[in-house]
Amino acid sequence: MRVLIALLAFFALTGARDPILVPEVSQHEIQVRQGFTGTELLLFGAILTPDGTRAGQDYDIVVVLKGPTRSIILREKQRIAGIWVNADSTEFRSAPTFFAVASSRPIKQIVDDKTAAIYELGLPWLQLSPIGAYDPAEQARFSAGLVDLMQREGLYKEDSRGVRVSEQVLYQARIALPSSVQTGGYTAETFAISKGRVVASAISRVEVKKLGFERATALFAENYGFLYGLLAVAISIGMGFLAGRLFALV
Amino acid sequence: MDVYLPIANLSVNGLVIVALGALTGILSGMFGVGGGFLTTPLMIFYGIPPTVAAASAASQVTGASVSGVFAHSRRAGVDYQMGGVLVAGGFIGTLIGAGLFSLLQRLGQIDVVINLLYVLLLGGIGSIMARESWQTLRAQKTGVPLPARKRRHHPMVASLPLRWRFYRSGLYISPLAPLLLGMFTGVLTMLMGIGGGFVLVPAMLYILGMSANVVVGTSLFQILFVTMATTMMHALTTKAVDIVLAVLLLIGSVSGAQIGAQLAERLPAARLRFVLASLVLAIALSMALGLGWRPDEIYTVEAL
Numbered sequence: 299m300r301v302l303i304a305l306l307a308f309f310a311l312t313g314a315r316d317p318i319l320v321p322e323v324s325q326h327e328i329q330v331r332q333g334f335t336g337t338e339l340l341l342f343g344a345i346l347t348p349d350g351t352r353a354g355q356d357y358d359i360v361v362v363l364k365g366p367t368r369s370i371i372l373r374e375k376q377r378i379a380g381i382w383v384n385a386d387s388t389e390f391r392s393a394p395t396f397f398a399v400a401s402s403r404p405i406k407q408i409v410d411d412k413t414a415a416i417y418e419l420g421l422p423w424l425q426l427s428p429i430g431a432y433d434p435a436e437q438a439r440f441s442a443g444l445v446d447l448m449q450r451e452g453l454y455k456e457d458s459r460g461v462r463v464s465e466q467v468l469y470q471a472r473i474a475l476p477s478s479v480q481t482g483g484y485t486a487e488t489f490a491i492s493k494g495r496v497v498a499s500a501i502s503r504v505e506v507k508k509l510g511f512e513r514a515t516a517l518f519a520e521n522y523g524f525l526y527g528l529l530a531v532a533i534s535i536g537m538g539f540l541a542g543r544l545f546a547l548v
Numbered sequence: 549m550d551v552y553l554p555i556a557n558l559s560v561n562g563l564v565i566v567a568l569g570a571l572t573g574i575l576s577g578m579f580g581v582g583g584g585f586l587t588t589p590l591m592i593f594y595g596i597p598p599t600v601a602a603a604s605a606a607s608q609v610t611g612a613s614v615s616g617v618f619a620h621s622r623r624a625g626v627d628y629q630m631g632g633v634l635v636a637g638g639f640i641g642t643l644i645g646a647g648l649f650s651l652l653q654r655l656g657q658i659d660v661v662i663n664l665l666y667v668l669l670l671g672g673i674g675s676i677m678a679r680e681s682w683q684t685l686r687a688q689k690t691g692v693p694l695p696a697r698k699r700r701h702h703p704m705v706a707s708l709p710l711r712w713r714f715y716r717s718g719l720y721i722s723p724l725a726p727l728l729l730g731m732f733t734g735v736l737t738m739l740m741g742i743g744g745g746f747v748l749v750p751a752m753l754y755i756l757g758m759s760a761n762v763v764v765g766t767s768l769f770q771i772l773f774v775t776m777a778t779t780m781m782h783a784l785t786t787k788a789v790d791i792v793l794a795v796l797l798l799i800g801s802v803s804g805a806q807i808g809a810q811l812a813e814r815l816p817a818a819r820l821r822f823v824l825a826s827l828v829l830a831i832a833l834s835m836a837l838g839l840g841w842r843p844d845e846i847y848t849v850e851a852l
Contacts, residue, residue, distance in 0.1 A: 334552045335559045369852035373656045381839045384656040389852070443847040477552065477559035512554040519555055519787050527783025530791055531776045534607040534798055538614030541802035545615075 317353045319500040320344045321488045328475070328506040336477045339363065339504065341400075341486050342470035345463075352467050358401065358408045358491040359461045359469045360419050363504075365396030365453075366482035372444050388440045391427035395480035396453050400460025400471040409494050417489060417496060421445045421456050452476040481506045555790035556600040562796055564594065569608060569797035573804020576612045576745075578812045579824045584609045584742035585670065585831070587797065596793070598659060603782035603789045606737065608797040610775040612805045613745075613768045619809075620765030627762045630714045631769040633723045634730035634748075638774035641734015646781050649738055656850070662740055663835055669736070670832035673746055676754075678825035684818040714758075725756060730770060737778045745771050746828070 324340035341361050345353050370393045376385035401408060405420045415423045424445065428437050448454035453476065461471040469488075484504040489496050508516055519526045551562035568590055572583030584605045591601035620626050652658040712723045729751055733744030748767040752758045758766070783789045812820065 330552065332552055333550055333559075335550045371656070371850045371852060373848045373850065375843055375846050375848075377842075381660070382841075382843050383660045384848070387656055393849075440847075444849065447845060447847045447849065477550075478557055480557065508554065512552060515554040515791060519783070519789065519791075523784040523787055524780070526791070527780040527789065530607050530779050530783060530789050530794055531610060533791070533795060534611035534779070535614050535776075537795075537798045538611035538802050538805075539618070541611075541806055542615030542618055545803070545806035 316497045317345050317347055317355075317357065317490055319488055319490055319498045320346065321486065321500045321502045323486055323502050323504055326502075326504055328479075328504060330479075330481060330506060330508045331510050331512050334477055334512075336475050336479070338472055338474045339486075340470060340472055341488070341502075342468065343488060343500070344467050345469065345490055345498070346467070352465075354466060355492070356466060357463070357497070358403055359463055359471075360399065360401040360405070360408065360417075360489045360491060361461055361471045361473070362418065362487045362489075363396070363398045363400075363473050363484060364394050364418075364487070365480055365484050365506075367392040367394045368480075369393070372440055374440070374443065388437070389429045390440075390444070391429060393426050393444065394424070394454075395482075396475070396484065397421070397424065397448075398455045398457075398473045400457045400473060402459075402461040402463055402469070404458040405456075408491050409496075413494065413496065417499075419489070421449070421454055451478065453478065475506075479506055481508055551792060551796065553596075553600075553790050553793050555788060556596050556793060558595070560594070560596070560793075565591075565793065565796040566800040568594075569800025570804035570807075571800070572608070573612055573801030573806075574808035574811070575804075575824070575827075576609075576801065577616075577805040577808020577810075578815075578820060579746075579808075583612060583801065584737075584740070585666070585746060585828075588740060588742065589666070589831075589835075591793075597788075598662075599786055599788040600790050600793065602662075602740065603779070603786055604793045604797065605742070606775045606778040606782065607789065607794040608801050609742070610772060610779065611798040612801045613772045613775070615802070615805060616768045616809075617765065617772050620768060626765040626769050627714060627758070628769070629712075630726055630758070630762075631766045633726045634733075634766070634770040635773040637727040637730020637732075638734035638737070638770055639777050640727075641731035641736075642738045642774065642777045642781050643734075644731065645735040645738025645778075646785055648735065650785065652739075653850075658739075659848075660839075663839055665736070665740060667832050667836045667839065669747060670828050671836070673750060674825050674828035674832055676750060677821055678829060681818050681821035681825055685822060688818065721756065729756070730774075733770070734774050734777075737774050738781065744774070 321341065321343035328337055341363070345357055347353050369389065369391050371387055371389050373384040374386040375382045378385060399420050405414055409419060414420055418425055424441065426441055428440070445454055461469055463469045484506060486502045486504060488500050490498040549562040550559050552559040568587060572587045575586065576583040587605045587608060588601050591605065592598050617626065649658065652661055710722050710724065711720055713720050733748055736742060736744045736747065745767050748770060749763055752763045752767060753760065779789060
């Protein structure tokens, strides 16, 4: 009973002080169709006290946009007998296809490493679930390699000045998605942080999907491989034949 | 002009791809090779995933060889019997190639093997062609005609059992020889996304000893069917044929092929072969150096 009262008191007290986050995303559905060259998501929202007034206090805001995860093999090239070949590899069970972190200040100044690791705040703290390699140094080398590769492809990014907080109430962050984003469910998680402690978090969801012709083509190729192949062959023969005829006229 | 490729999952500049198709189309029309040996590496260089590049390049070669086959068959330049044997070998080759492709992919060595194959094949064929065309050019310049080549097939071909008559090719040899040759090019097509024309043509001339007037037509005939089989095989196994990418490439290559064929009639043949040989050797050399240089990407990701 005493424990219960203590718990209630704890929640009542902390609850009274902890703010609430009201997040919103500019687009809940991103449509991948012809001419899609990538898009920019605006993630914004407000920090309020539980009774709905201005919090009147400085918070640090971190926004994490994460794409669907997948299992991958990461291969590493090494020089063997003068030739660069794939020598070493490791598997990751949950490598995100997209991962972007935006924060109001550099993460290092906002939270300690432990908190950052718990909430996956930042690229060094990605939880990739490696299998195979148990040596921590080796794991670190592979994760760093993956992060570096994905960063240069524009699929992983970290922006330590990406979130703007105005008047201690409104925050906004812009995250660009390149055209090579995978389709699927994306989660945008917003954290309000005060004195190195995460005091509030909220999730909003974004769905990236192919539509129309692009969707039909991907499904067709996936489910009806034989017919799709026949179509591709027919198109190539048709176009070759047509060109022959057209140029014979010229 | 941005075009989104639904299978490769990224957007590319459509005009660049059409230009790439046109470039290889012109080469294929001029030299009677498919041009896949240029398309696939250039597309990979442009950022298209290697599997999608190899799978879609095959359908481009189909398109480029169609009109060639029609043109050659009109002037009886296709030995259908020989072509049939080559195609049969090619089908077996694509099956073996598909197995090899997935095996190498599992081992993670597919790109190394592809690069090595390119270096060996392009280097070998390029040198043979360069030597032959150089000798012809020299002979033209000095006015001393080359000694007429005795058209005979390789002694190894003669030792094979079971002989057939191939009338149009002027041969009485075992069908096993073209069958094996067809199988070999089938494997290459599946692995490298090339038609194999630049392997087939010299092999038909120097190993089988076919008469020259049916060589190009028959090789195009074989390439046509084998690339069709390859496209089907990729559509069924890797599911990496991007139809939008293929159409873009085709627009360029089918018109390029026609332009190339017209150019070929105006330019001297020996000099043309020498240019192609230099081009092939240059690519082989750059790929050979590429094997030893530190690659741009040490790490590669593959989805499970």
